[in-house]
Amino acid sequence: MSFKIYLVEDDSNLNLVLTTYLKKEGWEVSPFLTGKDAQKAISNPPDLWILDIMLPDIDGYHLLQEIREASLNIPVIFISARDADIDRVVGLELGSDDYLPKPFLPRELVIRTRNLLERVYGSGSRNLNISPYSIDESSRTVKLNDEVIELTSKEFDLLVFFAKNKDRALSREQVLNYVWGENYFGTDRAVDDLIRRLRKKLPLLNVETIYGYGYRVMDS
Template sequence: MSFRIYLVEDDPNLNLVLTSYLQKEGWQISSFLAGVEARQAIHNTPDLWILDIMLPDIDGYQLIREIKANSLQTPVIFISARDADIDRVVGLELGSDDYLPKPFLPRELVIRTRRLLERVYHTNTTFQTIPPYSIYEASRTVKLQETIIDLTSKEFDLLILFTKNQGRALSREQILMHIWGDNYFGSDRVVDDLVRRLRKKMSFLSIETMYGYGYRMVRS
């Protein structure tokens, strides 16, 4: 399901990065750099707000009051670089559904957003079935019949990347960027090790090695 998400973050670079990560999940993202701009869009009632508390004009506290006055059920994720304990408590009192202190990894925001959307809108948690596996993206679990396969966070992220790109060749550099992000400095051979571990745990997957390039998952 394609959800409409409004992101309010006054740092242009962070705004751009978060928007990019959220859009990769297939969600429709509208981003705002100031509270006044966001306030004008409250009546549109998106499916979820991601709201920075510290803004140059209207602070996030005032915005969440107006958001909840317009639609009490609309979920809100607060993000802030200020005192975590105070902001978390005040945010909860005003109706926020989750809180993420800065600095944080963009992938963590994606995961929290997905789980909140799943909880609020009761969407189907089954992302895809790759026989004989059932993949539950919202809860980040994989089952072989009724047995849960224990995957690390990066192993699960790699699985999702492959399942969303079945039949497509993925270079080591593409996998490295998606799983580790652009702040990783090291050998791309960590990709080979991650693929090896995923193959060992999910032996029925058909992951082809493209020598000198990367990997491709095909239906077995």
């Protein structure tokens, strides 16, 4: 199963090495060198955060608090070269799920990441629900009762994004970044067109339009 991981590490060389190791596991990795860049991505949550405490701009503790305010369920691994005992205790108190003191072997981070992902999400298929539809991320299928509904890749990605952010207002920019990626240079008209097609295929999906901003899917 391909998981989405955010890696926040200000050492560019270490960031590159860790990103390479994590990607070899088949995971989708988004690396960040500053806390401010990572801060912008909080509203587009991953499956797991790997977070360095010592960052050049934003304290890692503060960033963890913002992550937890957005979601209590996303697992976080703290990494740090500072006082191991103090950082471990403070990190756990603020809601981190694991702690790895520097220096460490990249392979150790991979093992801890895999173990945490399996503990949180399980090793089998990952299921999401957004009433009345059920979503299997592993097989990338959507069902209404026992009937499979055919979606394009981007339609499926959009539905997953909604399922992970039920009842939350999502801007068109957030949808663009999640579905098309941050390097997309088109207009947000693509979002509206994708929403239109998703509504047609999933007529029972409760999608609210927030005029001048974006959309919200209610789980009703």
